[in-house]
Amino acid sequence: MATIAPTGAGGMNAVFMTDRMHDAIAPRDGGVAVHGLTRRFGHGPAVLDGLDLTIAPGEFVALLGHSGSGKSTLLRTLAGLDPVHEGTLFRPDAVSVVFQDGRLLPWKRVWENVVLGQAGADRRDRALAVLEEVGLGHRVDAWPLTLSGGEAQRAALARALVRRPAFLMLDEPFAALDALARLKMQRLVARLWARHACAVLLVTHDVDEALLLADRAIVLDHGRIRTDLAIPLDRPRHHADPGFIHLRGVLLDALGVHDD
């Protein structure tokens, strides 16, 4: 586990092993800043290779890349699950993660999962409110193993939001859902992001999903950022929009997928 030391009144966490320059790159207002982040397992090639990344407060960033490009490692490091050996990382205190598999505790009812580890007499009310918000108000007292895949992901989303995160990480949260459930979840995430105004990092394999939701799409390749593409389209976005189609071509090209 990396050292996570609060650095004063700014409400920021510094996670670092080498403390060079961290004053210079710390964002003042609650965004995420990664500088020179390198991670290797054993003596193998670097999984993350001197990576620099900043996410502004309230910014929605999509992270794309092939399997093995370092997406998961980057997300795990940002989530505090993997240590920082080389480089610096700043992130807000209030972070939440939604994993691809909902990871609900099967022996706690849905609402108890949502407020797991939260204190206070109003726990259930807070759970109810956020479950209502994600459209799961009718399954408050259900056991997690009776939920569908989409419902489980909604519950996981509720668990992330109830903590009022300044930075929300979504690790391929819709990858295991069927196409219709995925469309609904994408719209839900767009709505929730507009309301909660937190910074979001969405790891995805789906170029359309990135273009529908994100302000910026980043393509990771061999532990480096290969493409950093702004998506300046108006919301709500449509697949048939010419700008959308153009950006899809750019992104697919960056991912090495070419039209024949």
Place this chain on the structure above:
Amino acid sequence: MPANVIPSASVPWPAGRAMFRNVAARGLLRYASPVILVLLWQGTCSMGIVSTRLVASPVQVIMTGWSLLRDGTLGANLGVSLARAATGLLIAVALGVGFALVSGLSRLGEDLVDAPLQILRTLPALAMVPLFILWFGIGETPKIALVALGATFPIYLNLHKGIRSIDPRLLEMTRTLGLSRVRTIRDVILPGALPDLLVGLRFAVGMSWLMLVVAEQVNAESGIGHMMMEAQDFMRTDIIMVGLVIYGLLGLVSDQIVRLMERTFLSWRPSHRRGQAA
């Protein structure tokens, strides 16, 4: 029974099949064959094919059981046996759970506790009988100790396995939520290991009856096992068989109690709700 539900021309076949699936019909079928066996047993005894000196007939067993119950012999011996099994099992649960928590929740604890217990468990517990008699004499202590020894291992092994095989993804999730170690143990590790603990408890209950049988037949002045050994001296196969029936009933009832615990504590498992609905 299938013969009763042969579909007539007007009743479509699936309806007949649904009736066959009917719980009552299937229950009847399940109990029919043991009942037939008992009837055969009674028949062979009544006709003198088998000597009742070697095998008491079911009617004899019932009559003897009733008279033992009325003169208080059965009640007194059953009470002694139950007390021994319960005390031994209680000690086993305390020891097994304690050891499993120590070795499941810390690496140091595992290094200290697991290896000796893994070595000890390869010893057949019944081989300890001579040593236990030398150590603890012939009173209640060696009997309870034997039950406790036999029942500790299933509880320890299963709970330890349960704690160690908690889904690491769930533990990762609790780290991202910032859950404290104590809360993680309380909310994630212990409930997650509970199914394994209950499996261990079921094995332990079975083991404690087995230990009890041996302990009471080797050296005892009371208990169901003692009652059976005494009957052996007088060639009373009916009393021996009453003892066997009692042991069987004890095993059955205690197993049902653990199953009930599983249904109560593991109601979050969908399979158990299906089981209750059926």
